[in-house]
Amino acid sequence: MKLITLVAKVDKEKCTGCKTCAKVCPTVAIEIVDRKAVINEELCRGCGNCNQRCPVYAVTMEKLEKPYKVSVAVEDVPYEKIDELCKKALLNPEQIICYCTATRAEEVAAAVLKGAKSPEELSQLTGVRTGCKVECIQPMLRLLEAHGVTPVPPEGGYQWYGRTPTIWDIPEEVKKKYSSRGFYFDEDIKLLNKVKDTRKEEK
Amino acid sequence: MLRKPITPQKPRVSQYGVDPKYVTKRVAEYPEITSVMLSDLFPDTPKVIYPSEKGIAAVREAAEKALENIDMSMIKPGDSVNVCASHHGFTLLGGEPYAELLRTVRDVIARKTGTDNIRLRAGVGLRFRETEEYIKAFKLDEHYKGKARGVAPVDEGIPIETEIGTLYGIKAIYDADWIVHVHNSDVREVHFHRQVDRAVKPFGMSYARIETRSTYHQNLGPRGANFTARSIFASEFVQSKFAFTAFLDMSPVGVVGVDADNDLYALNDRLTVAGCKYYGKIMTLLGQIDECIAALDFPCPVPYVFAAGVIYANFVGANVDLFDLEGDLPPYTWYTEAFYGKDGKPLIEGVPPVNPAIKMCVQNYGWGGYPSAFFSEHIPTIVVGREQAEVMNRDPQNIEYMSHAVIADNLDTAMAFAYKTTKTDKVIIFDGAAGGINVSESLAKFLIEKAPYVNKLVDEELLPKWLCQRGVDPEVLKNFK
Numbered sequence A: 001m002k003l004i005t006l007v008a009k010v011d012k013e014k015c016t017g018c019k020t021c022a023k024v025c026p027t028v029a030i031e032i033v034d035r036k037a038v039i040n041e042e043l044c045r046g047c048g049n050c051n052q053r054c055p056v057y058a059v060t061m062e063k064l065e066k067p068y069k070v071s072v073a074v075e076d077v078p079y080e081k082i083d084e085l086c087k088k089a090l091l092n093p094e095q096i097i098c099y100c101t102a103t104r105a106e107e108v109a110a111a112v113l114k115g116a117k118s119p120e121e122l123s124q125l126t127g128v129r130t131g132c133k134v135e136c137i138q139p140m141l142r143l144l145e146a147h148g149v150t151p152v153p154p155e156g157g158y159q160w161y162g163r164t165p166t167i168w169d170i171p172e173e174v175k176k177k178y179s180s181r182g183f184y185f186d187e188d189i190k191l192l193n194k195v196k197d198t199r200k201e202e203k
Numbered sequence B: 001m002l003r004k005p006i007t008p009q010k011p012r013v014s015q016y017g018v019d020p021k022y023v024t025k026r027v028a029e030y031p032e033i034t035s036v037m038l039s040d041l042f043p044d045t046p047k048v049i050y051p052s053e054k055g056i057a058a059v060r061e062a063a064e065k066a067l068e069n070i071d072m073s074m075i076k077p078g079d080s081v082n083v084c085a086s087h088h089g090f091t092l093l094g095g096e097p098y099a100e101l102l103r104t105v106r107d108v109i110a111r112k113t114g115t116d117n118i119r120l121r122a123g124v125g126l127r128f129r130e131t132e133e134y135i136k137a138f139k140l141d142e143h144y145k146g147k148a149r150g151v152a153p154v155d156e157g158i159p160i161e162t163e164i165g166t167l168y169g170i171k172a173i174y175d176a177d178w179i180v181h182v183h184n185s186d187v188r189e190v191h192f193h194r195q196v197d198r199a200v201k202p203f204g205m206s207y208a209r210i211e212t213r214s215t216y217h218q219n220l221g222p223r224g225a226n227f228t229a230r231s232i233f234a235s236e237f238v239q240s241k242f243a244f245t246a247f248l249d250m251s252p253v254g255v256v257g258v259d260a261d262n263d264l265y266a267l268n269d270r271l272t273v274a275g276c277k278y279y280g281k282i283m284t285l286l287g288q289i290d291e292c293i294a295a296l297d298f299p300c301p302v303p304y305v306f307a308a309g310v311i312y313a314n315f316v317g318a319n320v321d322l323f324d325l326e327g328d329l330p331p332y333t334w335y336t337e338a339f340y341g342k343d344g345k346p347l348i349e350g351v352p353p354v355n356p357a358i359k360m361c362v363q364n365y366g367w368g369g370y371p372s373a374f375f376s377e378h379i380p381t382i383v384v385g386r387e388q389a390e391v392m393n394r395d396p397q398n399i400e401y402m403s404h405a406v407i408a409d410n411l412d413t414a415m416a417f418a419y420k421t422t423k424t425d426k427v428i429i430f431d432g433a434a435g436g437i438n439v440s441e442s443l444a445k446f447l448i449e450k451a452p453y454v455n456k457l458v459d460e461e462l463l464p465k466w467l468c469q470r471g472v473d474p475e476v477l478k479n480f481k
């Protein structure tokens, strides 16, 4: 869930049509029309990526007169399904996966179960990956993959490239090689297993 | 031992913080504030080359000397070289020492190798234009002949095959024949990297794409996280481009020197020891504080403001020994934050609370640009000035920060409220004071009293344990300079 308070605006005079903003927009809200960036304000989630990467400083962030919330109702999906999907993605449904918006795995799982097919759709629907734009891409990809969805990155974009390994994937010989240097892999696996397997009511 | 307050670091013009004109008063200006030098607390506090009478020339001199014996023969005239830097260095002592190191590295490469195709590529944390601001402020674009740019984790990436699978780096970091890694040894985010492979961290962070950084903070664990950095650095691809490294050797009191090496792991081993020793002591001492008001007054995001070389995020976790790898979760890391449920309570047993000694936080000056709602949610926080509150409200990473904080019109009312409600007169100021720490007189006396105990505890018990946990024989301490 995210409260959307900002929207991006392009200064057409300054814009050179370089497409950088479109390549970094996590909600694919930007199109280049007649060599100028055009923002679909319905899809903009106010993340500021375009503003932060435009090489000629053509994008400003403006405050919305009427902020609005984007969220997916967890109640719309049977909770066992959410729980099952999170478990498959090795996440606890209640854990936060997007720190800027405090969005929990269960909401993103609900969005996936309701049919979201890509990180871009998840960002549009829940606001995840529209704060820092950095830290939450992996749990999003893990949840999609756990549901059998194989998303394809936006063509020519830099939004994301692929899922990466988790601690459960680290080969034994690699763990052995580095364990004496202060990497406590097996102990961390134990901790993360405890998190993914504990449910509040059981506790 | 009590002295007059040390001059705090000046506010900085930045899109991530409030305009310096709104920082009308500094917390260190109050009559009850005094300072303690770290050398008065710990007898083994190292001598520094900066700040010193020699000024910034001392950094250049140390850098030239350290780079003298570095093998640069792999770089041929005409080869391209990326000098890779990170935002963090510019937050140390006003930024000039790190900027001077970056200038010197360029000059020495040009002189020793004959190449002129030397670019500065400066990575960031979560403020994508931050190093762009430093490049301008320190005129590094001029020094690098127009070849200086900030790079961000959302810029075009490249896959890097590692021992654990594919990770992703920023293309512009690696688009040269050779890369040179220029960083600093300040421990900073001990809660994240746990002083394990500290020197390697930027390869998994400021030089890395979002996929890798998300791996660090979501896919590995609180003690395995920094392995992303080692995996990337150890990859064939990065090894084929890596020429050498140069570090600003830091201590909580300032720049100790410049270290350089063709072998990053060798340098890493040296700074593992120094980091545990010097920062371990002050962090352990700050962990002893029983009650206080924490005042933030520094040009950095909330968790990164400094007191005695320690960042606020580490003080928030100082009730736990962050260097001890037996402890799994620090009171603050993103893993910890993730594990708080909807009712505000931890999902599992054993999550340590944030430092209960911090009774209130007064944010006189601190930036946005880092997801900080955890801090205002867990610690009563007063933000000074509506303008500053507005900076947080306009920050997509801090939409909820002000939902948990209150606003005071000015610093006087904020401090009066803090004293009255917390009923403590102990104040610690995170204002980047160099060489020591600005605190209230009551806290100064407390620290002076506790320091001998901490000194002994770290030297005799904790330091040997920390080193063993990192595969370092504590015997190295005998020859440690």
Ligand code: SF4
Binding pocket: A010, A014, A015, A016, A017, A018, A019, A020, A021, A022, A036, A037, A053, A054, A055, A056, A057, A058, A059
């Ligand atoms: S990044 Fe800036 S210049 Fe390039 S298309 Fe977008 S708005 Fe225009």
Ligand code: SF4
Binding pocket: A007, A008, A021, A024, A025, A026, A027, A028, A029, A030, A039, A043, A044, A045, A046, A047, A048, A049, A050, A051, A130
């Ligand atoms: S979602 Fe972000 S990148 Fe996309 S248009 Fe809005 S502010 Fe720009």
